[in-house]
Amino acid sequence: MSIIIWLIVGGIIGWIASMIMKTDAQQGIFLNIVVGIIGAFLGGWLAGLMGIGGGDINDGISIPSILISLVGAIVLLAIVNLFRRGRVR
8 A cells, every 4th residue: 555655645746846847748647756756765865964854764644754755856857957958947
């Protein structure tokens, strides 16, 4: 059941991040899910480096973990845009 929740929340986070970065028209639902899940890992890693506790992966879904996942997804899309277009939108 947790994999289904990962996919749903990852898709929502990826979709919101792609709307913020204005790449929504280029991505489908699959890429939104991938961006959301990888962005969550990236955001958690960055938060850990900065000493911000976003919670453990087994703690469940919380507002701080969603915000950290969203920031990670936005950073991921910015990095992808930098390599694809030579600039961050």
